[in-house]
Structure formats: C-alpha cells, structure tokens
Amino acid sequence: MSQTGWEHFYHMADIGIRGRGRNLSEAFEQTALALTAVITEPxxxxxxxxxxxxxxxxxxxxxxxxxxNAIIFEMATRKMLFSRYQVNLQDHQLTGRAWGEKIDVSRHQPTVEIKGATYTELKVAQHADGSWLSQCVVDV
Amino acid sequence: MDLNLLNHVAEYTWRIEPHGDMRVPAILYADEPLMRDMDEKVYEQSCNVAMLPGIVQAAYAMPDAHWGYGFPIGGVAAFDPEQGGVISAGGVGFDISCGVRTLLTGLRKPDVENSKHALADGLFRDVPAGVGSTGHIHLNHAGMNAMLKGGAQWAVEQGFGLPEDLQRIEEHGCMSGADSGKVSDRAKKRQRDEMGTLGSGNHYLEVQYVAAVYDAKIANAYGLQEGDVVVSIHCGSRGLGHQIGTEFLKSMAITAGQHDIRLPDRELACAPINSEVGQAYLGAMRAGINCALANRQIITHLTRQVFAQVIPEAKLQLLYDVSHNTCKQEIHEIDGVKRELFVHRKGATRAFGPDHPDVPEPLRRVGQPVIIGGSMGTASYILAGTQQSEQQAYSSACHGAGRAMSRHQAKRQWRGRALIDELAERGILILSPSLRGVAEEAPGAYKDVSAVVEAADKAGLARKVVRLHPMVCIKG
Structure with a gap:
C-alpha cells in the first residue's frame, strides 16, 4: 500500500480496518473508507x-x-452509506464531513451493519517518513 | 493454540496456571482438536481477564471460544464487588443480550413442507431484516423509556405476544435494575426505528425441525419429538445496545486510571462495580437487556401473524429465550459459601441445572434449555443445564459455532446466489436482502457446531437434548 490508502486486516470473527495518509487527517479519512468497504464497495x-x-x-x-463511531451512528440513524470523507484536526478536537446517500439495498448489496469500532488492534502511529497509520477492529 | 502452554487436567479441561499478573487460573473446556484450532488470542485474552480486580475462581473459556475484544468470545468471568470486582463493557459485548429463543409450533415436518415457500415469503416480507431496515414500531421518548424498563413485559402489554410467554424468558421477560436515565439520547435515537428488527451478520429467524433426539426424557419435558417443527430467532438489542457498549467502553477506558485499575490492554476497559461508572453501566446494560427481550418478543408476534395466515392450525408457544451476551448478578456457592457475584458471559449461554429456582416450573426438574444456534444452513442444538455445570463455569455453556474463516475469506470463496441454490437443493430456503451478506455467512465459513456441542456435553457444561435442522432461514 502506498502512503495513502486503506485496507482490511485479518480478524477471525470481525474485521480489521486500516488507513494510511500523508498526515493524520488523511489516515483517519482512509480508515473511514475502509469502514465503508466492510459494508459495500465505496x-x-x-x-x-x-x-x-x-x-x-x-x-x-x-x-x-x-x-x-460517529460515522457508524450517522449511518445507523440516517440509514445512509458514505463514500467520501474529510477530516480536520485541531489538538484532540475533530471536525469531519462525510458525503454519501441513503442505503439502496438492491444496488449497494450491504453485507452487514457495523455495531461499533473497538479498541482491539487499535493503533495510531507515525512512520519515519512522516506518514500516518490508523487502525482498529470493528464489531459486526 | 500451542497445547504445551496448557495443563491438560481432564479430557475436556485445560488449565493455564496463574503467571505474571494473573490473579486466578484460566480454565478452557474443549476436546483436543478444538483446542488445537483455537486462536492463540484466546490464550492471551483469557490470561488478561484473569488479571482483572476481584475475579473469582478462574477466567473460563467455552469450547467455541475465539478472539474477541478484551474478553474472548466464549468467555465467562465472575467478579465480587466486595473485593473490588469490576464490570466490563467488553465482557458483555456490543450486542447486549444477544440471544436465541425457540418457539414450538405444534406442527410436524410434513405439515410445513408444502407451505414452506409461502411461509418463507411471509416471514421475509413481515420480519424486517438486514442493513438499513426499520421496524413497524416507532417509539417516542416515553415509549422508549417504558420499553427499556419493561422489556418483554412491556411488549406483551403493547399487544405483542402472550402473557404466558413471559414465564419462558430469563428474568420473566423483565430485567430489574434497568435505568433508562443512564442510556444516552444517542443510544435511544439509534433505536427509535429498530424495534422488531433482526439486524444482520449472523442473526436470523429459522424454521427448523427436530432431526435427532439424544435425551428423550428431557426432550419430552421440553415438548420436543423427532420431526416436530420449531422456530428459532437469533438477535439482540440492536442499535441501542451497540451504542451503550460504544459509549461505556470509552468512559471505562478513561476512568480506569482513577480507579487504580492497571489494564494489560485498553480493550479490557472496566470499572469497579461499586463505582459511579460501574453502576451507570449496570443500569444502562440492564436497559439494553430489556431492549433485546422486547425486540425478540415483537419478532415473535410478527412470526405468529405470518404462521396464522399460512398455516392457521399452528400454535406457536415459547419454549425458552436465553441470552449469550450479558452480565448478571447471581448467587453462586464458592467453597461452601454463597456469594453474590457479577457473572459476565460474552458469547456464552447461561445453563442452570435441574431444581434451580430461576428455571420456570415446568422445566425446572430437567434443567434450563440451552439454545445453541448454528450458522446459516447448518444444524442448531438444544441442550439442558446440568448440576455439574454449576461447579465448572458458573452454569455456563457454549453459544454457537464460531467462525472458522474471516468474512473477507468467505466472500472470496463463495457467491451468494450459488449458495442459495445449493442449499435449496438440500431443502433449505434462504431469504436475505443481500447476496453478499449470504456469501459472508456461508456454512463453510463456520466451525462445525456439532463438535462444539459434543465438547460442551462431554465436558459436562450442558447435556445434549435435540438437534435441529433448518428448513427456512431469514437472514439479515
């Protein structure tokens, strides 16, 4: 995976989501895309x-x-799925925006709803080249 | 799992002696093949649970144990509040009070065979399932609080189901000590449109028949005979439970330091039972239990309506409703002394033996029904609690098969349409809004539930009574 992108990693019962970015905001955005990809193709x-x-x-x-978990809440209460994310970070305050649409079951073929993001395999780290990684396991 | 790390103390019992910061041993119940296949993480997580303050006797793992978050799934642990014992949101899980209920129908397999398609279509139409589905009931603020306080009792008062159902539900359908004031507005908002919905993942509604009877006496007491048709419903507390779990995991992680709890891993986030956070979680979690009980009660009502239309002679009576993600305050005898403990069962089913006062009268003499859900297209089992189980893991047994492969692997290996066709040829109708979801739940992606049940029976955790085979499966 290049400096920017997302992937899933192995967890037997649930699923691990991981994002990478040139900065922390981008890593968070990519991790959110990995979250969407658990449910359907972004x-x-x-x-x-x-x-x-x-x-x-x-x-x-x-x-x-x-x-x-904020995205999971919006997905659950608005019955929406999101395919684009933007994150702004200031200290430990995050403001974000997610773009998407209402769930269309026949078109999106959503596999599973996500119950919550967990602290399992939770990691946020900066690499030597300055890029960031953020990951955790989500419960489905 | 590397078996050299364990003491093989009996054929189905393995022990991890206390080492490092472990306060008690960890005890795992399984046969050797299941143990070999068990995730190494179960070892690590069982040891971690054994380090938590106030843990009593041992951290236990059931034969279907696998890697969870903090606690292993299939983990059982009891804590004593008088000894600084803790309560853990991870030890209950996000899907608070997820469980299974089984309904007798009074029908035999041939009675249903000809109407199977109409039944499947009716159930799929009327029981909301899958991502984004909404229920038929929309609760306002007062209605939500009444539901969280009353559980299945509330549901029956609202016209969902029958008063006699309540005797066949743990806690008589209403968990006491629920505090809707400790459930956040966000959790309530998440639940607003989700009452009476199945959810997704491994949740289902199945029409099944009794394919084998192992203990005729107990089966008879449960009203089950070979060829009888039953309905099983597997689901939990929906968005409300998930949100409670999410929020308390965070508050427990943040406050652990204030309570001098040193966590081997953040995911073990917990709080002393006798602390503000601990008590708040207890009140909210109990409200979550009521939400799950009400949810399964509403789905039962919807199921009865469909049967009434398709096969009017059916009479759906509740056999039992048992949860497998809970923390319950129970009295257990430890070294001859009765103690009040908080027993966490994460992916483990309570299994009270014969004569236990909490088992309803007609079932009491044979022990509580322990319902073990299989995966889509595979067998399920009904077991009975044993007196021996009380001594082994606070009267607990396994809860299901557990995955053998990740969702990602399953999706690559199977196609939903092909699976549905293949199962239809074997007489099993699968209805689901998502083909991709079906692929992820492929029967081959799960461990053999029969091996898990066999180990639970042999280990004395619960006694095998009947095996159920699916006829119709409504999948979320």
Whole structure:
C-alpha cells in the first residue's frame, strides 16, 4: 500500500480496518473508507449529501474510535452509506464531513451493519517518513 | 493454540496456571482438536481477564471460544464487588443480550413442507431484516423509556405476544435494575426505528425441525419429538445496545486510571462495580437487556401473524429465550459459601441445572434449555443445564459455532446466489436482502457446531437434548 490508502486486516470473527495518509487527517479519512468497504464497495455509493460530525478525545487512538463511531451512528440513524470523507484536526478536537446517500439495498448489496469500532488492534502511529497509520477492529 | 502452554487436567479441561499478573487460573473446556484450532488470542485474552480486580475462581473459556475484544468470545468471568470486582463493557459485548429463543409450533415436518415457500415469503416480507431496515414500531421518548424498563413485559402489554410467554424468558421477560436515565439520547435515537428488527451478520429467524433426539426424557419435558417443527430467532438489542457498549467502553477506558485499575490492554476497559461508572453501566446494560427481550418478543408476534395466515392450525408457544451476551448478578456457592457475584458471559449461554429456582416450573426438574444456534444452513442444538455445570463455569455453556474463516475469506470463496441454490437443493430456503451478506455467512465459513456441542456435553457444561435442522432461514 502506498502512503495513502486503506485496507482490511485479518480478524477471525470481525474485521480489521486500516488507513494510511500523508498526515493524520488523511489516515483517519482512509480508515473511514475502509469502514465503508466492510459494508459495500465505496464506488457504488454516490456522494450526494454531506453530513457533519465532530468529536473529541484525550488522545489520537480514542479519537480515531470516536470518529469511526460517529460515522457508524450517522449511518445507523440516517440509514445512509458514505463514500467520501474529510477530516480536520485541531489538538484532540475533530471536525469531519462525510458525503454519501441513503442505503439502496438492491444496488449497494450491504453485507452487514457495523455495531461499533473497538479498541482491539487499535493503533495510531507515525512512520519515519512522516506518514500516518490508523487502525482498529470493528464489531459486526 | 500451542497445547504445551496448557495443563491438560481432564479430557475436556485445560488449565493455564496463574503467571505474571494473573490473579486466578484460566480454565478452557474443549476436546483436543478444538483446542488445537483455537486462536492463540484466546490464550492471551483469557490470561488478561484473569488479571482483572476481584475475579473469582478462574477466567473460563467455552469450547467455541475465539478472539474477541478484551474478553474472548466464549468467555465467562465472575467478579465480587466486595473485593473490588469490576464490570466490563467488553465482557458483555456490543450486542447486549444477544440471544436465541425457540418457539414450538405444534406442527410436524410434513405439515410445513408444502407451505414452506409461502411461509418463507411471509416471514421475509413481515420480519424486517438486514442493513438499513426499520421496524413497524416507532417509539417516542416515553415509549422508549417504558420499553427499556419493561422489556418483554412491556411488549406483551403493547399487544405483542402472550402473557404466558413471559414465564419462558430469563428474568420473566423483565430485567430489574434497568435505568433508562443512564442510556444516552444517542443510544435511544439509534433505536427509535429498530424495534422488531433482526439486524444482520449472523442473526436470523429459522424454521427448523427436530432431526435427532439424544435425551428423550428431557426432550419430552421440553415438548420436543423427532420431526416436530420449531422456530428459532437469533438477535439482540440492536442499535441501542451497540451504542451503550460504544459509549461505556470509552468512559471505562478513561476512568480506569482513577480507579487504580492497571489494564494489560485498553480493550479490557472496566470499572469497579461499586463505582459511579460501574453502576451507570449496570443500569444502562440492564436497559439494553430489556431492549433485546422486547425486540425478540415483537419478532415473535410478527412470526405468529405470518404462521396464522399460512398455516392457521399452528400454535406457536415459547419454549425458552436465553441470552449469550450479558452480565448478571447471581448467587453462586464458592467453597461452601454463597456469594453474590457479577457473572459476565460474552458469547456464552447461561445453563442452570435441574431444581434451580430461576428455571420456570415446568422445566425446572430437567434443567434450563440451552439454545445453541448454528450458522446459516447448518444444524442448531438444544441442550439442558446440568448440576455439574454449576461447579465448572458458573452454569455456563457454549453459544454457537464460531467462525472458522474471516468474512473477507468467505466472500472470496463463495457467491451468494450459488449458495442459495445449493442449499435449496438440500431443502433449505434462504431469504436475505443481500447476496453478499449470504456469501459472508456461508456454512463453510463456520466451525462445525456439532463438535462444539459434543465438547460442551462431554465436558459436562450442558447435556445434549435435540438437534435441529433448518428448513427456512431469514437472514439479515
């Protein structure tokens, strides 16, 4: 995987999501895309409607989980899926925006709803080249 | 798992002696092949649980144990509040009070065979399932709080199901000590449209028949005979439970330091039972239990309506409803002394033996039904609690098969359409809104539930009573 991108990693019962970015905001955005990809292919989702979220936590790791859980909450209550994310970070305060559309079961063929982001395999780290990685396991 | 790390103390019992910061041993129940295949993470997580303050006797793992978050799935651990014992959101899981209920139908397999397609279509139409589905009931603020307090009792008062159902549900359908005031507005908002929905993943509603009877006396007491048709419903507390788990995991992680709890891993986030956070979680988690009980009660009502239309002579009576993601306050005898403990069962089923006062009267003499759900297209089992189990793992048994391969692997290996066709040829109708979801739940992606049940029976955790085979499966 290059400096920017997302992937899933192995967890027997659930699924691990990982994002990389040139900065922490981008890593968080990519991890959110990995979250979407647990449910369906992000390319199938049209970025029609924007939803704003904000959260804060005492450290980067808890903030990642909060960010993902904020998206999970919006997906669950708005019955939406998101394919584009933007994150702004200031200290431990996050403001983010997610673009997506209402779930269309026949078109999106969503596999599974996500219950929550967990602290399992939770990691937010900066590499020597300055790029960032952020990951955790989500419960499905 | 590397078996050299364990003491093989009996044929189905393996022990990890306390080392490092472990306060008690870890005890795992399984046969040798299951143990060999068991994830190394179960070893690590069982040891971690054994390090938590106030743990009593041992950290236990059931034969279907696998890698969870903090606690292993298939983990059982009891804590004593008088000894600084803790309560853990991870030890209960995100899907609070996820469980299974089985309904007798009074029908025999041939009675259903001809109407199978109509039944499947009706159930798929009327029981909301899958990602983004909404229920028929939309709760306002007062209704939500009443539901969280009353559980299945509330549901029956609202016209969902029958008063006699309540005797066949743990806690008589209403968990006491629930505090809706400790459930956040966000959790309630997440639940607003989700009452009476199955959810997704491994949740299902199945029409099954009794394919084999292992213990005729107990089967008879449960009202089960070979060829009888039953309905099983597997689901939990939906968005509300997930949100409670999410929020308390965070508050427990943040406050652990204030309570001088040194966590081997953040994911073990917990709080002393006798602390503000601990008590708040207890109140919210119990409300989550009521949400799950109400949810399964509403789905039962919807199921009865469909049967009434398709096969009017059916009479759906609840056999039992048992949860496998809970923390319950229970009295257990330890070294001859009765103690009040908080027993976490994460992916483990309570299995009270004969004569236990909490088992309803007609079932009490044979022990509580322990319902073990299989995966899509495979067998399920009904077991009975044993007196021996009380001594082994606080009257607990396994809960299901557990995955043998990740969702990602399963999706690459199977196609939903082909699986549905293949199962249809074997007489099993699968209905699901998502073909991709079906592929991830392929029967081959799960461990053999029969091996897990056999080990639970042989280890004395619960006694095998009947095996159920699916006829119709509504999959989320």
């Amino acid at each position: 390319e199938l989702i049209q970025a029609q409607q924007a939803v704003d979220v904000s959260c804060s936590a005492p450290d980067h790791e808890l903030l990642l989980v909060d960010w993902l």
